Amino acid sequence: MIRVVLPAHLRTLARVDGEVTLVVAGPVTQRTVLDALEARYPTLRGTLRDPVSQRRRPLVRFFACREDLSNEPPDATLPDAVATGTEPFLIVGAIAGG
Amino acid sequence: MTGVRVLVGTRKGAFILTADGKRDTWDVSGPHFAGWEMYHLKGSPADPNRLYASQTSGWFGQQVQRSDDGGKTWQPVGNQFAYEGVPGTHKWYDGTPHPWEFARVWHLEPSLTDPDTVYAGVEDAAIFRSTDGGQTWQELPGLRGHGTGENWQPGAGGMAVHTILLDPTQPGRMYVAISAAGAFRSDDGGQSWRPINRGLKSDFMPDPTAEVGHCVHRIAMHPARPNVLFMQKHWDVMRSDDGGESWHEVSGDLPTDFGFPIDVHAHEPNTIYVVPIKSDSEHFPPDGQLRVYRSRTGGCEWEPLSKGLPQRDCYVNVLRDAMAVDSLDACGVYFGTTGGQVYASADAGDSWAPIVRDLPAVLSVEVQTLP
Numbered sequence: 100m101i102r103v104v105l106p107a108h109l110r111t112l113a114r115v116d117g118e119v120t121l122v123v124a125g126p127v128t129q130r131t132v133l134d135a136l137e138a139r140y141p142t143l144r145g146t147l148r149d150p151v152s153q154r155r156r157p158l159v160r161f162f163a164c165r166e167d168l169s170n171e172p173p174d175a176t177l178p179d180a181v182a183t184g185t186e187p188f189l190i191v192g193a194i195a196g197g
Numbered sequence: 198m199t200g201v202r203v204l205v206g207t208r209k210g211a212f213i214l215t216a217d218g219k220r221d222t223w224d225v226s227g228p229h230f231a232g233w234e235m236y237h238l239k240g241s242p243a244d245p246n247r248l249y250a251s252q253t254s255g256w257f258g259q260q261v262q263r264s265d266d267g268g269k270t271w272q273p274v275g276n277q278f279a280y281e282g283v284p285g286t287h288k289w290y291d292g293t294p295h296p297w298e299f300a301r302v303w304h305l306e307p308s309l310t311d312p313d314t315v316y317a318g319v320e321d322a323a324i325f326r327s328t329d330g331g332q333t334w335q336e337l338p339g340l341r342g343h344g345t346g347e348n349w350q351p352g353a354g355g356m357a358v359h360t361i362l363l364d365p366t367q368p369g370r371m372y373v374a375i376s377a378a379g380a381f382r383s384d385d386g387g388q389s390w391r392p393i394n395r396g397l398k399s400d401f402m403p404d405p406t407a408e409v410g411h412c413v414h415r416i417a418m419h420p421a422r423p424n425v426l427f428m429q430k431h432w433d434v435m436r437s438d439d440g441g442e443s444w445h446e447v448s449g450d451l452p453t454d455f456g457f458p459i460d461v462h463a464h465e466p467n468t469i470y471v472v473p474i475k476s477d478s479e480h481f482p483p484d485g486q487l488r489v490y491r492s493r494t495g496g497c498e499w500e501p502l503s504k505g506l507p508q509r510d511c512y513v514n515v516l517r518d519a520m521a522v523d524s525l526d527a528c529g530v531y532f533g534t535t536g537g538q539v540y541a542s543a544d545a546g547d548s549w550a551p552i553v554r555d556l557p558a559v560l561s562v563e564v565q566t567l568p
Binding site: 106107 | 277
């Protein structure tokens with residue numbers, strides 16, 4: 100079971116409270132986690148990745164296990180602690196003032 | 198009972214203001230979509246309970262929301278806005294070619310007759326249409342592709358289709374306005390387009406009377422006289438009497454002819470409203486006095502309307518999509534400010550009162566007159 104923490108605006112959009120749990124078949128990567136997330140919550144399509152290029156939106160960050168994984172290749176395997184559900188996969192909106 | 202519903206888009210959510218036909222007591226609902234930029238909300242003329250809303254975020258991109266019960270509940274619909282074919286390039290701020298990139302929906306214009314058909318004006322400038330209630334969107338590529346698109350250039354606020362007008366008397370005739378490209382007309386339902394900017398003069402351009410490049414802020418039309426168009430340009434208030442084939446200036450005795458919105462009285466096609474703003478570098482009313490100006494002569498002769506509006510220390514702006522009228526008798530006029538006030542006049546502009554005073558900065562105001 101993969102645990103995913105969404106930023107507040109996307110929790111509202113997806114109408115969820117707290118963490119989201121997902122089942123990911125096969126290798127656990129950014130791409131497979133996001134694919135599973137979007138399949139479960141179609142309204143999140145386009146909010147994390149550009150719908151055409153599938154690239155991460157510039158102000159979206161992916162953290163896990165106290166590491167910034169935002170710039171890792173989307174098909175790189177995520178840490179075992181994420182794959183086993185010990186640690187959550189954090190989706191974070193970049194900080195911006197004002 | 199007859200009433201009005203005012204749809205307000207702000208920088209941090211949407212608000213729905215409702216009143217009965219007297220328009221003296223208001224109910225405020227919201228924020229809807231709290232924290233998101235709500236660029237525009239508009240109801241279908243064919244089904245007043247069908248609303249569309251553009252919800253955007255610099256972080257998370259574009260959403261389109263639809264309501265089928267007058268804004269009580271909403272559901273997200275399609276948010277895929279893919280340019281048709283190879284998008285090509287337009288000019289960037291420095292004049293170099295820049296690829297067309299979708300940023301957000303500025304304006305949603307529902308069909309006059311079909312609640313499931315709605316047009317979207319987007320940044321980077323293009324027009325999309327949905328015929329399934331917003332679930333899927335298809336570009337009408339004849340606008341970007343008619344020939345001048347590669348010369349369009351953004352203004353400071355981006356390059357967007359922000360105005361869409363549908364002619365109620367000639368099916369297929371529609372107008373759009375783009376900052377900073379100009380006005381365009383289609384006579385075949387949006388398949389083909391041509392610039393309609395003859396008579397416009399913009400001194401910020403190398404050729405002030407060029408075919409495209411004008412920063413048109415807003416166009417308005419009265420449905421009973423759709424060949425007459427009124428335009429608030431970056432500077433200049435303009436009028437066309439021939440469906441945009443030519444324009445002439447009607448700024449007349451305005452204190453400044455810079456501004457953003459323009460609108461037409463619901464029952465008097467020759468009565469129009471603007472909100473003069475000091476200049477392109479000082480986006481607030483002259484002398485700190487917020488005044489709507491009304492012309493009952495279709496332009497040139499203007500009167501200030503200030504009763505109930507702040508007449509000192511007022512330095513807000515009124516954005517291009519933030520003025521609307523209802524069709525009650527007397528005509529109601531509404532506008533929202535970047536200071537978060539929504540002002541209403543139930544007597545065609547003679548006097549004003551705030552419906553709400555402390556919303557986030559107002560991006561858009563639309564009004565529905567309910568049966």
